[in-house]
Amino acid sequence: MASKTPVGFIGLGNMGNPMARNLVKHGYPVVVYDVFPEACKEFQDLGAQVTESPADVAERADRIITMLPSSPHAQEVYTGGNGILKKVKKGSLLIDSSTIDPSVSKELAKAAENMGAVFMDAPVSGGVGAALAGNLTFMVGGVEQEFNAAKELLTCMGSNVVYCGEVGTGQAAKICNNMLLAISMIGTAEAMNLGIRLGLDPKLLAKILNMSSGRCWSSDTYNPVPGVMEGVPSANNYQGGFGTTLMAKDLGLAQISATNTKTPVPLGSQAHQIYRMMCAKGYAVKDFSAVFQFLREEESL
Amino acid sequence: MASKTPVGFIGLGNMGNPMARNLVKHGYPVVVYDVFPEACKEFQDLGAQVTESPADVAERADRIITMLPSSPHAQEVYTGGNGILKKVKKGSLLIDSSTIDPSVSKELAKAAENMGAVFMDAPVSGGVGAALAGNLTFMVGGVEQEFNAAKELLTCMGSNVVYCGEVGTGQAAKICNNMLLAISMIGTAEAMNLGIRLGLDPKLLAKILNMSSGRCWSSDTYNPVPGVMEGVPSANNYQGGFGTTLMAKDLGLAQISATNTKTPVPLGSQAHQIYRMMCAKGYAVKDFSAVFQFLREEESL
Amino acid sequence: MASKTPVGFIGLGNMGNPMARNLVKHGYPVVVYDVFPEACKEFQDLGAQVTESPADVAERADRIITMLPSSPHAQEVYTGGNGILKKVKKGSLLIDSSTIDPSVSKELAKAAENMGAVFMDAPVSGGVGAALAGNLTFMVGGVEQEFNAAKELLTCMGSNVVYCGEVGTGQAAKICNNMLLAISMIGTAEAMNLGIRLGLDPKLLAKILNMSSGRCWSSDTYNPVPGVMEGVPSANNYQGGFGTTLMAKDLGLAQISATNTKTPVPLGSQAHQIYRMMCAKGYAVKDFSAVFQFLREEESL
Amino acid sequence: MASKTPVGFIGLGNMGNPMARNLVKHGYPVVVYDVFPEACKEFQDLGAQVTESPADVAERADRIITMLPSSPHAQEVYTGGNGILKKVKKGSLLIDSSTIDPSVSKELAKAAENMGAVFMDAPVSGGVGAALAGNLTFMVGGVEQEFNAAKELLTCMGSNVVYCGEVGTGQAAKICNNMLLAISMIGTAEAMNLGIRLGLDPKLLAKILNMSSGRCWSSDTYNPVPGVMEGVPSANNYQGGFGTTLMAKDLGLAQISATNTKTPVPLGSQAHQIYRMMCAKGYAVKDFSAVFQFLREEESL
Known part of the structure; x- marks a missing residue:
């Protein structure tokens, strides 16, 4: 357990909160960010690092999960002025569990690739109850070689992780x-x-x-x-x-x-x-x- | 077997033909009618009585099954000039397996009741294959006390006979x-x-x-x-x-x-x-x- | 004016009432019927004959206009036990201004023809205001030779009377x-x-x-x-x-x-x-x- | 006429071609660009300057009209690597007659504003015939003060130029x-x-x-x-x-x-x-x- 490197988590709403808590339960140190600072409070109490921006998260973690309400939010978190891609490390694994337009997922994957990072879309099925119980289903799109790395994290939060094909096919x-x-x-x-x-x-x-x-x-x-x-x-x-x-x-x-x-x-x-x-x-x-x-x-x- | 009384069958098309044959296989003497006389031919060879009109069928059988393509056909066969109701015997059981407007089924049931007969709607699910194999599903609407009498005949042609409620609910x-x-x-x-x-x-x-x-x-x-x-x-x-x-x-x-x-x-x-x-x-x-x-x-x- | 023969009117609702009043205004003696006896009251005061049934109307008038809410009402008024066709005189002109299923109009026309009468469908466009003002539009279907006879009456109630073709085309x-x-x-x-x-x-x-x-x-x-x-x-x-x-x-x-x-x-x-x-x-x-x-x-x- | 300054025109397809020709007919010197160089040929013969990119057009003309098949094309022509906004002069008037998503028009207007230029959307109604005859209708969205400047050009190509409100309302x-x-x-x-x-x-x-x-x-x-x-x-x-x-x-x-x-x-x-x-x-x-x-x-x- 001690050897686990930190995992970033951005978007601590109704779904993101229990998902991030399940990562913590599985022993992962987490680095969190949410537009509403109070959403981060309880994670601070759990020992998480709280940051000021998605870019900050990217500086401190090379595996990041995002859970956001819509395409424009995802675009802002990844490619905005303080977005992940501003400070992403080469070789980072970026997993977006938001439900968004697959063409936006493709856009973000291309932008991530330009920075030497890997982006996968992994939207969930199952609601807040499944998120709490850790038995969400993840539908994952992206480069197949990276699927196992993603699966390692996603199985902390879901009971079913399905590889769907290239980026966007999860969506x-x-x-x-x-x-x-x-x-x-x-x-x-x-x-x-x-x-x-x-x-x-x-x-x-x-x-x-x-x-x-x-x-x-x-x-x-x-x-x-x-x-x-x-x-x-x-x-x-x-x-x-x-x-x-x-x-x-x-x-x-x-x-x-x-x-x-x-x-x-x-x-x-x-x-x-x-x-x-x-x-x-x-x-x-x-x-x-x-x-x-x-x-x-x-x-x- | 010998004690079985004749059963009328009207409408010997793609579906009616194998249904009627299954009745014969179960030992029922059948009395048949179809607008196309040639459709009756093979039943004659099987020992069936062939008649000239639905009214004739009603004269010779007090249990009749009809399998017709549409509401107007059903109206004609039951209430037309040479229709079943012209000569139906009191207490007869009339089972319509056509798929028609439930409000027409209700109409026909009322007309039958006026003549002292019982009308039930019993449309099928399953196609020609199921009709041949005798494993149709029948959805039956009509007076509940008569359901067993209907079921006796319908189980010769189907594997599943479901009682749905008053007349029209089968449809x-x-x-x-x-x-x-x-x-x-x-x-x-x-x-x-x-x-x-x-x-x-x-x-x-x-x-x-x-x-x-x-x-x-x-x-x-x-x-x-x-x-x-x-x-x-x-x-x-x-x-x-x-x-x-x-x-x-x-x-x-x-x-x-x-x-x-x-x-x-x-x-x-x-x-x-x-x-x-x-x-x-x-x-x-x-x-x-x-x-x-x-x-x-x-x-x- | 005095030579005008009586015109029957059946159905004195929101639309029928002002339509019948316009006939009276144009000097036609009217013979009325409505399922709600009170609807006839004011026409009695205007000198109309009030009757007990559609059949009664047919006995006293050889031109009849009907204005009814739906197909089943029209079927009842024409072909019911006390319907128009029970006592219609040969050569009568029956004009139905109800909006109903054109196939029902055809049915009624055939039934009327069997009794030696002529049936035309003549639904209206324009609401209660147009009915009061006498400027409804009538769309008329039926035998062309009878169109002028129908038009004579309809122009008392409407400003526009259009011949559409055979029975049912008005609808x-x-x-x-x-x-x-x-x-x-x-x-x-x-x-x-x-x-x-x-x-x-x-x-x-x-x-x-x-x-x-x-x-x-x-x-x-x-x-x-x-x-x-x-x-x-x-x-x-x-x-x-x-x-x-x-x-x-x-x-x-x-x-x-x-x-x-x-x-x-x-x-x-x-x-x-x-x-x-x-x-x-x-x-x-x-x-x-x-x-x-x-x-x-x-x-x- | 001699005093007229050049007008840029980008997109010389079925619609753009006759529109640009009508500008020429009205005495405007034009600076043209199309992704298919052959589309520019006939304008060269008419004395137009032919350029290598939208950016080139923007360097030589401070009033530009674009007529493109879809939102992505418009985004490329305005904000792409060789797009208009790379070299647009301050105070330029950019009129987009393409039919595109109004939210893209708003995006482009904001991007233009950042460069000190004015963007208006002015999609047309009327097809190739109206484009040839110069009687298109233009529906124009954008800053109201600039409407007259836009109208001066658009009336060369259309008979009807309607101001609709802020940017995007033309679309x-x-x-x-x-x-x-x-x-x-x-x-x-x-x-x-x-x-x-x-x-x-x-x-x-x-x-x-x-x-x-x-x-x-x-x-x-x-x-x-x-x-x-x-x-x-x-x-x-x-x-x-x-x-x-x-x-x-x-x-x-x-x-x-x-x-x-x-x-x-x-x-x-x-x-x-x-x-x-x-x-x-x-x-x-x-x-x-x-x-x-x-x-x-x-x-x-």
């Missing part, structure tokens, strides 16, 4: 999955709602779908209809889970990637719009399965 | 399942296509989706991308399977049911339109997973 | 127009909303659209953005005008017609779903231009 | 108009197609729409149905006009702007997908009104 895998998830969740909500209005019992309908070709994760593991399953957000007024705003954000990334690659995504695009409308109508902080509630309300006439 | 279950199926198939095609264009290997992407929240029957059992799985239509130039025209028909029924019950089905409705456009563009007889091919072709510029 | 023209109207209204709301968020002044944007290829009735005559125009529902909190529920109903008819004729209508179908969701979200009684309000609200996060 | 106006145009064109194609299938004569239906609330530029000026109007692409097998690929590109920009501003655009988004599918199905070089043809073909079954 690609994540947004493709989430786009399909959104589509099948809305589809499940529509099918359950239609069946109920046609006189079917919701539990029976779910059972029929789950033994038929309509079966999907949204119908059999995360059913959006209250009363069908326990332990899911629909059983708890759509609290917790994966927020509608976050789903809208990921669908926006899918949309931008599809537009840039001229790929038709008619349902993905419509799913994006539906989550966008839900955000505009007060569902922003509810779990994304609340689309059932959004669709079902009675006509006033 | 409801089927169209809800198929609507969700269409949505998740198109979603799978979009997600796979987007991922491929973003640089992911199709097999790897399918593997990632299938261990994640995007998992669905269309991704793990019937993947639409050639080369990902064997033994599915996408491995065979989209031949066989469940035709695009049939999917478009079922989505049309879902659409009509949703319109009649004022249920919003934004993705179901869009899926309907996509299969409609595919029919207009030469995909009518291909398997419905050919939506991957419909979406993927390269831009000409 | 077809209306639902095609309203489908395009809904699409361009939602499109206008989206374009205005997007422009405003991108920093454009709404009045300036409307001006630019109206002198460009985006120009449409919804942008230049009925703009959905408050403050852009006066005298339209958007200037009055979306009160008055053409209700969202009515638009959803017409789009439902378009949907059913498109499904029956296997016509792809991807945007018409999506417009239907959007108005359906608006009905579920409290916009049912607002003018259909309130789609701008439905789309614009701020994200809560 | 915003253009993409909002084109998004609404695409929506109403598809809507017109759907409504006409549905009406025809329901038995209406196309010319009569167009006439009814155009006197009703469905009226729009696509129905009354550029009708997509062959035989309804003369002198439009639908009368000429959808040749000429505004290509499907270009419309798909503009809808992509609308999509990206909507995603960035979190604006719901459900129909705009669907229109984008439809034009995307058309590009994938062989319609890329046809006029965008060919969506009628895309939707109408007969079912093969």
